[in-house]
Amino acid sequence: MTRTLLQHPFPSVLLTAVSAHYSPDMALIVPNVQAGRDVRGTLRNAGPARTLTQTARGALQEAGWQPLRPGAREAFYRDALDGLAFEYLGPLAARPGTLARLAGLVGELLRANLDPGAVQAVADSARERDVTNAFRAVVARCYERRVYDVAGTEYFAARLDRLPARRAVVHGFAYFDAAQLALLDRLLGPGSLLTLPASEAPGAQRRTQESAAALRALGFSNAEVNGKARATGDQVVDGYLQRGATSGGLRQEEHAAIDEEVRACLRQVRAWLEEGTRPERLAVIVRHEATYLGTLADVAREYDLPLVSGAQQPLLNTPLGGVVQAWVDAHAREWRYGAARRLLTHPLVSPGFDALRRARALQPQCPPGVAAWTPELAWLEVPAETTWKAGLQVLERLVTELGIAARCRQDAALNVALGLLTDRLDSEARRDTPCGREELLGLVAHVLRSTTVPALLGRSGVRVANPLAALGRRFDHVWVLGLADTLFPRPATDHPLIDSVVRARWHSAGVTVPDASSLASVEEALFLGAVGGAARDVVISRPLRGVDGRALRPSPFWLRFGASGVPSAPLPLGSDEESALILALGGQVPAALGARVAVEVDRDAGRAGPHAGQLDRGLPVAARRWSPSQLHAAGACRFQWFAGRLLHLEEPLDPDRVDDRRVTGLLLHAALDGALQGEGAAGDAAVRTERAHAALDRKIAELRRSGALRVGPLWPVQYEELRRTVTRAVRSPAFVPPGWTPTALEERRDFTLTAGAHTFEMTGIIDRVDRTPDGLTVTDYKTGTYISHVVQDAKLKLEIQLPLYMTALNAVNGRYFSIERAEHLGDAGPAAEGGRRRYSWAQHQQDVTAFLAGLGDHLAAGNVAPSPDQGREACTYCTFGPVCRHRGSEQVQDVPA
Secondary structure (H helix, E strand, O other): OOOEEEEOOOHHHHHHHHHHHOOOOOEEEEOOHHHHHHHHHHOOOOOOEEEHHHHHHHHHHHOOOEEOOHHHHHHHHHHHHOOOOOOOOHHHOOOHHHHHHHHHHHHHHHHOOOOHHHHHHHOOOHHHHHHHHHHHHHHHHHHHHOEEOHHHHHHHHOOOOOOOOEOEEEOOOOOOOHHHHHHHHHHEOOOOEEEEOOOOOOOOOHHHHHHHHHHHHOOOEEEOOOOOOOOHHHHHHHHHHHOOOOOOOEEEEEEOOHHHHHHHHHHHHHHHHHOOOOHHHEEEEEOOHHHHHHHHHHHHHHHOOOEEEOOEEEHHHOHHHHHHHHHHHHHHOOOOHHHHHHHHOOOOOOOOOOHHHHHHHHOOOOOOOHHHOOHHHHHHOOOOEEEHHHHHHHHHHHHHHOOHHHHOOOOHHHHHHHHHHHHHHHHHOOOOOEEEHHHHHHHHHHHHHHOEEEOOOOOOOEEEEOHHHHOOOOEEEEEEEOOEOOOOOOOOOOOOOOOHHHHHHHHHOOOOOOOHHHHHHHHHHHHHHHHHOEEEEEEEEEEOEOOOOOEOOEOHHHHHHOOOOOOOOOOOOOOHHHHHHHHHHOOOOOHHHHHHHHHHHHHHHOOOOHHHOEOOOOOOHHHOEEOHHHHHHHHHOHHHHHHHHHOOOOOOOOHHHOOHHHHHHHHHHHHHHHHOOOOOOOOOHHHHHHHHHHHHHHHHHHHHHHOOOOOOOOHHHHHHHHHHHHHHHHOOOOOOOOOOEEEEEEEEEEEEEEEOOEEEEEEEEEEEEEEEOOEEEEEEEEOOOOOOOEEEOOEEEEOOHHHHHHHHHOOOEEEEEEOOOOEEEEEEOHHHHOOOOOOOHHHHHHHHHHHHHHHHHHHHOOEOOOOOOOOOOOOOOOOOHHHOOOOOOOOOOOOOO
């Protein structure tokens, strides 16, 4: 009795042929568990169905082999490759990505059913020898420990000493790799039956035809199968293979973007359900799950549709994983501001206070440690030395006291994720054994990466499946999403370590590793398997643009159908929100949105009102304490000051991305102050330089301890540049001119200014005060050459900082000194009248007073409308553009008080 191969392009015809040859004593092997249920529903008296992987796993287990757990996979490969003398990969071996790429290539060689000795015999270059050595080491370690990776299940099962063969039916597959073929050759005894949906059409189903040829070489004989295309899926497959129009049942849809495509799909799914179709008889096929699953979940929630999927995602990519990873990162970064903010302001976390308001109040220069936020949360920090049990109890307390456990009662997906995390940590940790903080947090991070959770959680519903999970299944209606290039088919490329040239040379020597063209033909087999399982309706769709807005070319599968297909009919919208959106886009604004639309119209038109910067009450300047920087912000644009200082819309600086200019300014100011401290510093350049360098080093140490300064690989060069800048500045004749004596260095001064009817309570930090032959002079250090100005006569040209400081100190003159350029930049006061044309100190004072009086009038009237300069210089670096309605092309006009 021979082993029989049944070939026919139509899946339903193959299933009919199987039912004619099937007997209850035959085992049933299918590509996935769901396919087993469908096939058993057609065959009479069929026994339990198993997948090929389940069969291989069972045989390995009987032989004493154990599967490699996902969490142990990385450690296993690292241990197997440890000690190998790599030639080409030597400098790259320590990189995390190198191990991952090698593991993927080893899996490819296992699926190609290659013997390590055969690969070693054809390896030529250093790169190929490294791959061969890695492959041999992994296979040897698997045999040594009797463990196998998921990619090598069929590979090692096919090489077992005892593997009894029996009669079986293998149905539902579209192709086989070399390891699967080797296993089938040993599993299937005489009288076995195997089906493949192959046709004689030239150029089509290459991978399927290659599998059929390999089976015939193993002794399988073809049996004649007759049948016509009756089901819609058969007709679609026939139309694809014959490159002609289908006879009906196929619908093609194009949509502007992925969101519109998913909405159209789920509206059709809802219509099918309302017609009486059971959810399990519907299928949404998605090849690129990472692109579509998130949108499918969101729209299904909006439409109130049940979706289920076997797709898994790492626990790290879930909201719970984000919280726990933020907790781990906070320890690694010593609980500095940015790391603590990411944890305490996470949407899942409820720390018991307004974390966002607290973050804005602290800003990035708060001291490290979670106690800076509130002492009650000090328990979040794991001690440097602890036990596994005590360390995990901190994480359990985080989940309980920060509100995550309470959310689990309403969120099933969060509850499942928390359960998986807890179970894995309980099984991996060594309870009361002592451990270090880094060891504990390393385990938590590893569990987050290696544990997977369902992407779409549900017990029943419409099946969202990738084409592999749909092989061998029967559905009433099928919708295939994403028939666009790079989505379906997915791009097939050769591994960079074993490129197409190497594969061709190996193939000529008898060692075959499928190349990119062969892998690309797998996509065609998966597509035909997906559409071939439909009994009634098949819909294929494609987006015109991807998630990044880039135009997508149509898939070659789409182009092969041409313009055939049934035109789509309009369907009811899926939700009230969607209906409101469609009406609004068509100009029919719902009443509930009318007031919001009116607000936007008024803001765009610049009409007076609260949304255009006209508050319903004033902001008297006497009620606030002002600094020169605040006055500069309000003078450059009142709305910029209002949004940043009162609404706190500015993005806090993150110490992990330090503003180099700000930190450089702190360091240079500290160095110059240190240069003038102590006896003899005013006149001796050498003494000044030495003291400046010492002060610079002290400030660097201080900023590094606080986390405000994080040095990188270029720090030695940057440090040398700082020292040179300081040396040049303190040795400059303009630093301490002849006859000048510094009397005060960087001190805080509180003072009062009166302008018209308004009184400003001021606080300023004055860099330096000198006694000069002309009288008391204020010196303000500038890192570069920029001097802030406020708007005067629609231009940014009025300088107010020196007049403010001179008023505070009753100083006669003021000047700016550029540290980087080591020179005098500009000045104010009577001394400036001789050096600047058309400059009048009296006029300067009048302009500053007029500015303060005007600002006070506007704020007292509640006018915080955008007021940038005519040249829009104030808009150049403004971060509040998204909430500002100033039209740069129009003349700036103040909103009436």
